[in-house]
Amino acid sequence: MAKAFLFILLSLVIVGAYFYAPLAKGLKEYTRVLYFHVPAAWVTVLAFLISAWYSLQYLRKRDMMLDAYAAAANQLGILYCLVTTVTGAMWAKASWGAYWNWDPRQTSIFILLLIYAAYFSLRSAVENDQDRARLSAVYSLLAFATVPFFIFIIPRIYESLHPDPLINAQAKIKMNIKMLQVFLSSLTGFTLLFLWLFNLKKRIIKLSAHFEEIEEEYE
């Protein structure tokens, strides 16, 4: 059911992004990347937030399941982060003429990618389960404290060529109604896709924990 709904919604978004949404004045075809790049960026941050939340809960309750959820959210987050980075670089090539030029926005997404990668290298470096859960939860929260700095402060200090993000200084949305329809459906679709994947992961984690228990009983 959820699968079918997501399939239809995301198909509609793809069709809508190319054929339904008009181009704003003076903008070229490649600006349609907006309908995929921005939702992916939003989910990257969302996944990071969810992971930080589970990390905090782990430190409070010391339940190994919570640690597994935090790791699962980060695994999905790194995927979306890659999508954001690659679509952003492609757009930058078309619009600015170079794939990468350390624009503040590019720096911040790259740092997020580094943090995600560092999180997993920390996880693989700790053998004891409890230690791994505790240390990675601490790292997740530490990194989380620095993220607002990248997203909100650095792009304000340094001039960025990046188009205004949705949360801009004037608090205005510069899209016409058709663009907004496609954009918001895409945002919903990406978020639901993430939540669906995350839910699958959670079920896998619960099932494998359950099977481990059964195995232990038989032994």
Add this chain to the structure above:
Amino acid sequence: MFHEVWILFKKDLLQEFRSKAAINAIFLFSIVTLTAVSYSIGSHAISNFILAALLWIVIVFSALSAFSHIFLKEEEAQTADTLKLIAQPTPIFLSKWLFNTLLLTLLLMVIVPLFIAVFNFQVKNIPLLLLSIFLGDIGLASGGTIVAALIAKASRRGALFSVLSFPILLPVMVVGISAAQIAFTQEGSPLFPSEITALFAYDVVLFTTSLMLFDFIWND
């Protein structure tokens, strides 16, 4: 509390300056970094903008080599448990942080004048440079100390310290470079540009978060 911090700090100080093995290696490493950077540039004239970036590369590499020792030595000598018995986590973190700050400050007092002498250029706004480096010093020490505590508990360490601390310390480097660029090029520039505010804000965030999270690392 302050008394406890002071005693723990004095213990580290005595320990390190008695054997000097670690301190010597750390100082030598920053000299090596400086040499590598200076030699690769040779006698080419380069712009002050690039000099600012090079200065911060030397600073960050020195910091990365210096910080992990403070907690690793407790694990290696198996004194971490004794330390747990005699002191609360907060004074331990504060004393280790104080030591790392002092260590990096001493390092920078050698490295920065040497850097300016080697590259033979004039700093236009010395107070701004000093202030930005001092704030950067505190930020690097806060992030470095908490990551050092983290990796001391990991079983396979390798290059883990640099990998984990780099994303957390990068804002300090980015803002530090831009402050140094102003200090190197603009005479009579204001002492508190937005870079200084950002550095200060980041220091506060990093220090408080580290202090709050340290309990979870230290008590298992």
